[in-house]
Amino acid sequence: MIFTNSDxxxxxxxxAKEILSxxxxxxxxFDVLSQLEGVEFDPKLPEHISSQFKDVILFSxxxxxxxxxxxxxxxLTFEAGFGEENFGSFVKVPVENIIQITQEETPxxxxxxATLPKPKKEEPKNPFALxxxxxxxxx
Numbered sequence: 001m002i003f004t005n006s007d008x009x010x011x012x013x014x015x016a017k018e019i020l021s022x023x024x025x026x027x028x029x030f031d032v033l034s035q036l037e038g039v040e041f042d043p044k045l046p047e048h049i050s051s052q053f054k055d056v057i058l059f060s061x062x063x064x065x066x067x068x069x070x071x072x073x074x075x076l077t078f079e080a081g082f083g084e085e086n087f088g089s090f091v092k093v094p095v096e097n098i099i100q101i102t103q104e105e106t107p108x109x110x111x112x113x114a115t116l117p118k119p120k121k122e123e124p125k126n127p128f129a130l131x132x133x134x135x136x137x138x139x
Contacts, residue, residue, distance in 0.1 A: 003113050009096075012111045013074070016095050019109050020076055023101075024069045029062040032076065032093065033100040035114060040092040049083040056099065059091065071095075 002008050023030045036057045044050070061069055061078060068079040076093045101109040 009113050012113050013096050016098050016101065016109055016111060017071060017074075019101055020071050020095070023061075023103075023108075024066075024071060027066060028103065029060075029066060030108070031100075031102045032059045032061065032098055033057075033102070034059065034093050035097040035099065038094045038097050041089040042092070043089055045082055045087060045089055049087060059093070 022028075034057055036053055036055055039057065041050075059065075059078075059080065065078050065080045068077075070077050074095050076095060076098070077091065079088060079090050081088050097114055098109075099111055099114045100107055
């Protein structure tokens with residue numbers, strides 16, 4: 001199935017980055033639904049907040065949070081407040097974990113691959129093929 005193809009997987013990540021870049025550039029409010037695994041919070045969120053999270057998490061980027069949003073090396077980063085006390089934390093979301101990007105409840109991007117195990121890059125069966133200098137000898 002195409003969802004497990006590494007080329008398709010990379011294409012979806014590239015597409016997510018392009019959409020995120022445009023939204024951030026235009027300062028258009030948007031929501032991101034992501035797998036929680038791999039998302040980092042700095043400082044860590046208090047237990048009474050983080051214990052409320054499920055396997056997926058929805059982030060709404062608007063106002064101050066949107067103004068801090070950046071796309072860096074495969075991560076969407078931003079500063080946000082959580083819980084009733086608006087506990088501030090710097091959030092780092094792996095783009096590959098983003099399941100959906102929406103704007104006013106309209107889907108702009110859907111990545112069903114984000115919910116599947118990450119495809120593994122196929123390694124050459126011949127150990128000599130790992131060294132690019134040996135390519136001439138093997139062809």
